[in-house]
Amino acid sequence: MISYKQLRDFDIHATDGDIGGCKDVLFDDQDFVVRYLVVDTNNWLPLSRKVVISPISIARVARDEEKIHVNMTSQALKDSPSIDEHKPLSREYEETLFKYFGYGYYWIGPGAWGDFTHPTELADQEMQESLNELSEKPSNHLRSCSEVHGYEVSTQDDEIGHITDFLIDPESWSLKLLVVDTRNWLPGGKKLAVRPADLEKIDWSSHKVVFKLSHDQLMARPEVDMDKLQDESYVQSMLLKAE
Structure with missing residues (x-):
């Protein structure tokens, strides 16, 4: 990716x-x-x-x-x-x-x-x-990715972070994962990989991304290691964990 x-x-x-x-x-x-x-x-x-x-x-x-x-x-x-x-x-x-x-x-x-x-x-x-x-x-x-970058992230329970990046397959050019940064909610923060299928909506008026996940479900999504995006086994593992 x-x-x-x-x-x-x-x-x-x-x-x-x-x-x-x-x-x-x-x-x-x-x-x-x-x-x-x-x-x-x-x-x-x-x-x-x-x-x-x-x-x-x-x-x-x-x-x-x-x-x-x-x-x-x-x-x-x-x-x-x-x-x-x-x-x-x-x-x-x-x-x-x-x-x-x-x-x-x-x-x-x-x-x-x-x-x-x-x-x-x-x-x-x-x-x-x-x-x-x-x-x-x-x-x-x-x-626009630059527009959605920085949008707040909401689960079914609370607000938990913001969109910080997007992970893309450079062959099919499909957008595989959204990266959620929880640092403005959790001390130290995590960067979590979440599938587009988990989206409920992108609210353009309030600049917010809403997921069909509970707080705990989102926090259970895998963390992203940006240095390993060229490692196919790592990417496949991350996609499986994000399901």
Whole structure:
């Protein structure tokens, strides 16, 4: 796995050079999958223009280099539709972006990536062009990790901490676990791994994440060791303990 905080230190590398750094991660609050990385093009484009990259474009994540390699040129990204980071991304913007890159729509089909398991399978979608044209325009469910980071956490009994990070599978780009920091409630504090399936709701108006767990159930969730996220056996053990 890789964490949201780690991704924010990564550079984005196009086929012909670096194009900026990861500024934020946008996830789907229904499927709990990463939809976009927000790229800050400071030092590369004037006025620090903000653009987004879909996991469909990501070739690999190089942890040692702290780089995300994407299958596009710097010019292709430069010419892609820009975003207003102070406004939510609309479905209309997503359609414009996906048409620009020639991708199949992830919202057509039953899964988090339409009919596919991995996002990169949507990169070559000639057969889906007709389906794209016929697609309805359901509302998207995009949320910002930087927004939810710091939200207070409530159990069915009390308030117990805050959201401090998100753990992500960099192959399927699914958001596997939320990290709850209890230090503002418990002396010394713990960082606990909690599944999205344990969420009751994210209350955007009160900046609060509510879990369908009792106090004791949440405190029984496994602690996270960030230094072991590349250890597959550790990650699998943590996922099992979080169930």
